[in-house]
Amino acid sequence: MTRIRKAIFPVAGLGTRFLPATKAMPKEMLTVVDRPLIQHVVDEAKQAGIEHLIFVTGRGKAVIEDHFDRHFELEATLAERKKKTELDHLSQDLPAAGAASFTRQQSPLGLGHAVWCAREIVGNEPFALLLPDVLVKHPRGCLAQMMDATKDLGDKANIIAVEEVPMDRVHMYGVVGVGEQKGKAFGITKMVEKPKTAEAPSNLSITGRYILQPEIFDVLAKQTPGAGGEIQLTDAMVTLAKSQPFYGLKFDGRSYDCGSKIGFLAANVAYGLDRTELASELREELKRLLG
Numbered sequence: 373m374t375r376i377r378k379a380i381f382p383v384a385g386l387g388t389r390f391l392p393a394t395k396a397m398p399k400e401m402l403t404v405v406d407r408p409l410i411q412h413v414v415d416e417a418k419q420a421g422i423e424h425l426i427f428v429t430g431r432g433k434a435v436i437e438d439h440f441d442r443h444f445e446l447e448a449t450l451a452e453r454k455k456k457t458e459l460d461h462l463s464q465d466l467p468a469a470g471a472a473s474f475t476r477q478q479s480p481l482g483l484g485h486a487v488w489c490a491r492e493i494v495g496n497e498p499f500a501l502l503l504p505d506v507l508v509k510h511p512r513g514c515l516a517q518m519m520d521a522t523k524d525l526g527d528k529a530n531i532i533a534v535e536e537v538p539m540d541r542v543h544m545y546g547v548v549g550v551g552e553q554k555g556k557a558f559g560i561t562k563m564v565e566k567p568k569t570a571e572a573p574s575n576l577s578i579t580g581r582y583i584l585q586p587e588i589f590d591v592l593a594k595q596t597p598g599a600g601g602e603i604q605l606t607d608a609m610v611t612l613a614k615s616q617p618f619y620g621l622k623f624d625g626r627s628y629d630c631g632s633k634i635g636f637l638a639a640n641v642a643y644g645l646d647r648t649e650l651a652s653e654l655r656e657e658l659k660r661l662l663g
């Protein structure tokens with residue numbers, strides 16, 4: 373498959389589930405330990421070789437742009453105080469000059485519409501899409517595993533990360549039907565957005581990581597609203613699947629749905645326990661709390 377160079381991050385959502393924290397601050401800036409959610413997801417994309425970051429923002433999201441820009445005053449102060457480690461970390465996190473683009477989704481019309489807003493910046497090449505609500509904890513991340521899996525697939529393949537969820541939760545996700553295995557991935561036979569339990573083709577949910585062909589944009593341009601009255605990406609993928617293959621990949625690692633409070637809290641504990649300088653004290657705290 374053509375090399376995937378660009379990734380879309382839809383960051384226009386209102387974050388109503390985290391009010392009041394998200395009244396004046398984008399939900400993508402909520403921190404898991406000391407890194408904003410969006411930074412964790414950008415780290416995963418960079419680890420998979422992504423070179424250009426495309427953020428689909430909205431009103432009230434300007435601090436995301438600031439986060440991925442230089443901060444001269446802060447850098448000067450850190451330099452004066454000889455805080456070399458902090459300075460190094462800041463510069464490591466900074467995208468290369470010209471390697472981040474920002475466009476706005478003017479109305480909250482759904483994920484499909486947000487992706488479509490990035491069409492001019494993506495152009496005519498396959499791209500990755502990462503939803504910043506979802507963190508995947510794995511040493512290589514999820515997108516890199518998907519990139520590996522594309523090697524066994526054709527040039528016009530689309531690939532989606534999937535994972536098992538309990539049947540009583542399938543109505544919260546896009547769900548896929550399972551066909552033949554091909555390398556590490558499997559052919560997708562069906563895709564349904566937010567199905568009722570009885571209508572779900574399996575218990576494999578779409579996790580929030582996609583590699584898609586640019587033809588999805590033509591489909592999205594004509595897409596009518598679906599589940600929840602929103603322009604759904606899954607519905608556009610169903611149409612594209614008539615002319616291009618779609619594959620699912622059960623990735624290694626665990627996902628945390630940081631769009632939910634429990635997922636977010638669990639992610640903070642899990643990522644905290646992974647940090648050598650925090651792990652033992654955090655473990656002690658947890659023991660105390662749990663009695």
Ligand code: G1P
Pocket residue numbers: 483503505506544545546547565577578579580604605606631
């Ligand atoms: C979106 C997608 C859905 C996917 C989910 C993963 O839904 O439409 O297919 O399973 O992300 O988090 P949302 O969470 O935006 O309702």
